[in-house]
Amino acid sequence: MDKFMDNPWFLRFTALFLAIIxxxxxxxxxxxxxxxxxxxxxxxxxxxxxxxxxxxxxxxTGVPETVNMTIEGPANIVxxxxxxxxxxxxxxxxxxxxxxxxxxxxxxxxxxxxxxRLDPASVTVVIEEKITQSFRVxxxxxxxxxxxxxxxxxxxxxxATIEVTGAKSVIESISFVKAxxxxxxxxxxxxxxxxxxxxxxxxxxxxxxxxxxxxxAVKVEISEYSKEVPITLKSRGAPVxxxxxxxxxxxxxxxxxxxxxxxxxxxKEFRVDVDVSEVNGQETKVIDLKKPKGVSKxxxxxxxxxxxxxxxxxxxxxxxxxxxEVIKPEPPVENVEVTSKEFIDIxxxxxxxxxxxxxxxxxxxDGLVVLTVTGEQDVIDRLEKSDFTVSVDASETTDEGExxxxxxxxxxxxxxxxxxxxxVTMHIELA
Numbered sequence: 056m057d058k059f060m061d062n063p064w065f066l067r068f069t070a071l072f073l074a075i076i077x078x079x080x081x082x083x084x085x086x087x088x089x090x091x092x093x094x095x096x097x098x099x100x101x102x103x104x105x106x107x108x109x110x111x112x113x114x115x116t117g118v119p120e121t122v123n124m125t126i127e128g129p130a131n132i133v134x135x136x137x138x139x140x141x142x143x144x145x146x147x148x149x150x151x152x153x154x155x156x157x158x159x160x161x162x163x164x165x166x167x168x169x170x171x172r173l174d175p176a177s178v179t180v181v182i183e184e185k186i187t188q189s190f191r192v193x194x195x196x197x198x199x200x201x202x203x204x205x206x207x208x209x210x211x212x213x214x215a216t217i218e219v220t221g222a223k224s225v226i227e228s229i230s231f232v233k234a235x236x237x238x239x240x241x242x243x244x245x246x247x248x249x250x251x252x253x254x255x256x257x258x259x260x261x262x263x264x265x266x267x268x269x270x271x272a273v274k275v276e277i278s279e280y281s282k283e284v285p286i287t288l289k290s291r292g293a294p295v296x297x298x299x300x301x302x303x304x305x306x307x308x309x310x311x312x313x314x315x316x317x318x319x320x321x322x323k324e325f326r327v328d329v330d331v332s333e334v335n336g337q338e339t340k341v342i343d344l345k346k347p348k349g350v351s352k353x354x355x356x357x358x359x360x361x362x363x364x365x366x367x368x369x370x371x372x373x374x375x376x377x378x379x380e381v382i383k384p385e386p387p388v389e390n391v392e393v394t395s396k397e398f399i400d401i402x403x404x405x406x407x408x409x410x411x412x413x414x415x416x417x418x419x420x421d422g423l424v425v426l427t428v429t430g431e432q433d434v435i436d437r438l439e440k441s442d443f444t445v446s447v448d449a450s451e452t453t454d455e456g457e458x459x460x461x462x463x464x465x466x467x468x469x470x471x472x473x474x475x476x477x478x479v480t481m482h483i484e485l486a
Contacts, residue, residue: 303361398425415481457482
């Protein structure tokens, strides 16, 4: 063995072999280093994806609007491609039937020297028939935006219907078409605005459809809280002698009142007093209505009242031209000296007024009247102011406001009296 290794030719071949191995090892390292310096990799994000299909009659779902693309290759080509973005990503569905398909996203106009990876590389799409259907728009207003004691009377939408276009399955899943109305935090008056239309399914999920028009005009009518109550007719005063009141009726049976809820809840009826003291037969009266305290608006400001009466023609009725009420008109005895006496500043007493009300005289302002008494001299001489009681009956008062009351007198017999005011006007309000 030693002899073989000492052979010069063996040493020469061994040296040559080692030189060849060293040469190829160095060449491989040089090539490897050269590749690392010349190649590059980069990511182009949100690259648009074009879809080719019959968009006149079909709808496609499942294709993302953009994808991320990774490119790898020579650095100069990678940089140019990312800068210019002169390539195209497309999904061609033009030859596919309706239904569900899995297709690859294709690249066009990109260098063959680049390696391309897409995320995602393929997508699952659904091709469906495109249909258009009309839907009625339902206006939507959050009533918590309304001011206290205000409510929505009506909402008009123009146009009332809109056209919705989309995939057949999506159109069939539509449950709600709403126009959302916005406004101030405290809405207390009517207004108009443009409202955006939303198309939702049963779970209130917004659907991907085309809406025409996307906005509608809405007109919102707002009014104060209102309540309808019956009109109650009450006769006031006594008919003249020989006249009997048969019926009192009005064409309008109810009236609508507007105002704060707490005020209207206390009003159960609308009372109208009908003066029958001057009725001489069948007649129609037009009565002005007085607004109760706290009520902002009434549907009527006057009503027509028909009074039917029977007149006894055998009874003569005397008309006092002075329009002063004469009670107990008994003529004095003939051949007896008759005299008159005037009592001034007699207070009018209010009887029967419910404790929840208080009253203030408007006419006469001080609530005092003048009573003129006529009779025999010796009777009149003995009379005092305290012998008479002047009063009004307010027991049937149920509403606030300005009201008229007939004055009655209680006094000794065998005398006549005349009042300066046959009725008084008072303002009634809650105590």
